[in-house]
Amino acid sequence: MKLIRWAGENVTPSDDAKLSRRLYADGLFASVTPTHTSGTVTIPALYGMMCGRDFTTDEETLDAILATSGTITGQIYMYIDTEDATYPLDLKIRNYVSALPTNDINADGTTYGIEIAQYTANTSEVTGVTFTAKINNVYGGKIADNLDTITQSGFYTCYGTATGVPNASSSWYVIHTNSNVGTVSAWQMAKSYTTGEFYFRNKSTTWGAWEIKPSTNGWNFANETWEYVSVDDPTGVIRVNADVTTKYCVGMKIIFTNGGNIIYGFITAIGAYSGGYTNITFLHEIDPTDSLALHLMANSAITANYYSNAKAPFGFPLNLDKWSVIITNTNTYSQASPTTNYCNIGSLSLVLPIGAWNMTGHANIRIDGTGDIEISVALSTSVSEVTDEALKEYIYDTTPVTLIYISQKNISITSKTTYYLIERKLSGTVSTIYVMGAASGTVLKAVCTYL
Numbered sequence: 001m002k003l004i005r006w007a008g009e010n011v012t013p014s015d016d017a018k019l020s021r022r023l024y025a026d027g028l029f030a031s032v033t034p035t036h037t038s039g040t041v042t043i044p045a046l047y048g049m050m051c052g053r054d055f056t057t058d059e060e061t062l063d064a065i066l067a068t069s070g071t072i073t074g075q076i077y078m079y080i081d082t083e084d085a086t087y088p089l090d091l092k093i094r095n096y097v098s099a100l101p102t103n104d105i106n107a108d109g110t111t112y113g114i115e116i117a118q119y120t121a122n123t124s125e126v127t128g129v130t131f132t133a134k135i136n137n138v139y140g141g142k143i144a145d146n147l148d149t150i151t152q153s154g155f156y157t158c159y160g161t162a163t164g165v166p167n168a169s170s171s172w173y174v175i176h177t178n179s180n181v182g183t184v185s186a187w188q189m190a191k192s193y194t195t196g197e198f199y200f201r202n203k204s205t206t207w208g209a210w211e212i213k214p215s216t217n218g219w220n221f222a223n224e225t226w227e228y229v230s231v232d233d234p235t236g237v238i239r240v241n242a243d244v245t246t247k248y249c250v251g252m253k254i255i256f257t258n259g260g261n262i263i264y265g266f267i268t269a270i271g272a273y274s275g276g277y278t279n280i281t282f283l284h285e286i287d288p289t290d291s292l293a294l295h296l297m298a299n300s301a302i303t304a305n306y307y308s309n310a311k312a313p314f315g316f317p318l319n320l321d322k323w324s325v326i327i328t329n330t331n332t333y334s335q336a337s338p339t340t341n342y343c344n345i346g347s348l349s350l351v352l353p354i355g356a357w358n359m360t361g362h363a364n365i366r367i368d369g370t371g372d373i374e375i376s377v378a379l380s381t382s383v384s385e386v387t388d389e390a391l392k393e394y395i396y397d398t399t400p401v402t403l404i405y406i407s408q409k410n411i412s413i414t415s416k417t418t419y420y421l422i423e424r425k426l427s428g429t430v431s432t433i434y435v436m437g438a439a440s441g442t443v444l445k446a447v448c449t450y451l
Contacts (some may be wrong), residue, residue: 082111197220350418
């Protein structure tokens with residue numbers, strides 16, 4: 001039994017190294033810029049840490065090992081051999097790249113190495129040298145190249161090229177915490193340097209998938225590539241390079257940048273995952289002046305793509321007119337000598353994009369004739385018959401008569417659908433049926449119910 005740091009006790013280099021290894025990862029405390037000539041590689045002075053042992057070197061020029069044929073990639077590395085009492089630390093070079101020993105030299109191990117640089121060469125000269133050493137963070141964290149293999153609780157940073165990151169498009173700040181009884185159970189939180197998004201994952205023997213933490217503004221970073229597929233104004237279709245059939249659903253809100261515009265939308269359909277992609281159909285934010293997309297998606301790159309299931313994520317337009325298609329007609333149209341067949345007086349109709357809608361119709365109808373008459377007026381997907389009884393009105397009255405047709409129904413459609421305002425005589429003597437838009441305006445309107 002030994003109290004290591006106590007009056008009269010000897011503190012060995014191994015004792016110090018074991019403590020230092022808890023605080024510092026392997027690597028250098030500052031980057032350097034190697035140089036080369038035709039046959040040599042020069043490494044500037046180094047200051048770094050290996051298995052808890054700090055070291056320094058002076059600038060050193062190494063003779064490169066050239067290729068015997070073709071080209072090679074060689075490795076320059078710091079090497080500790082505890083059994084070499086005279087020169088335990090050495091800067092070495094070899095004409096290939098391979099894993100270096102990482103035996104615990106503070107226990108029973110005798111050799112340890114870290115890579116400093118790699119060089120390329122042909123049969124006659126060195127053609128390049130690249131600094132590859134890890135930089136040890138002197139500000140309290142550690143630089144990691146594999147988040148999956150971290151075994152010590154603490155603060156880490158890593159590049160997008162590191163193994164186990166949420167995605168490769170960003171560098172990351174990472175907090176890792178092990179269970180108090182070992183490393184079988186752990187959790188990690190990663191914050192993107194680029195977007196500020198937070199991700200979480202848990203480990204129970206193996207690491208689970210990263211899950212994004214909802215942001216305070218209501219938008220979640222999509223963390224995948226979206227690509228243009230097609231448009232049918234105001235509907236658009238994008239594709240995602242992943243199986244997102246259980247991530248997104250109809251009614252979710254989206255936002256992305258495309259063609260210099262910020263585009264908002266509602267997801268209206270999710271396709272099956274096929275060929276490495278999932279198609280997503282969405283409704284663009286609508287320009288109330290023409291019931292078409294305010295900014296129609298272009299066949300160009302999509303960036304800054306986010307999604308939300310919040311009621312009102314920051315910036316999302318909530319005005320009903322931004323999510324409505326409408327026609328308002330102020331003309332008067334007529335059909336003389338109507339038969340018992342349906343007709344579409346004035347060719348009045350409304351095209352509904354894919355989605356869920358609250359459909360309403362308002363029309364001023366006048367019937368001229370003699371005596372009692374019966375007519376019906378409807379909104380229908382056919383010009384020759386009623387396709388939805390809930391959108392039909394039946395009128396029995398004595399001519400001449402003016403009435404207001406009003407209908408309303410929630411409709412969900414999976415393909416673009418046209419609704420027609422149709423009329424027909426059922427019985428009686430009818431000379432003319434008028435749609436009196438000049439009197440009060442004929443209005444056919446559908447408001448997206450996802451709002």
